[in-house]
Amino acid sequence: AQDLVNRSFERFVSDIITERGIPRASIEDGRVIRGEEARSLGLVDELGNLHAAMEGARAIARNR
Numbered sequence: 001a002q003d004l005v006n007r008s009f010e011r012f013v014s015d016i017i018t019e020r021g022i023p024r025a026s027i028e029d030g031r032v033i034r035g036e037e038a039r040s041l042g043l044v045d046e047l048g049n050l051h052a053a054m055e056g057a058r059a060i061a062r063n064r
Contacts, residue, residue, distance in 0.1 A: 016043070 009030065016022055020042050027033070027041070038044045048056070 013027060016027060017024055022042055035047055
């Protein structure tokens with residue numbers, strides 16, 4: 001089970017590094033990164049709540 005967790009974590013970190021261009025040192029400790037820090041690191045594009053996320057998903061779906 002630990003091997004699965006380790007491989008999943010490495011894949012997740014690799015995807016973030018590749019897709020977001022974030023240095024590994026900023027995320028490799030696996031801590032929870034919230035709100036403004038996540039935005040300043042480039043992990044998220046904007047902040048919002050569940051309703052904002054749902055509206056954003058609807059907008060994306062309408063434009064496809």
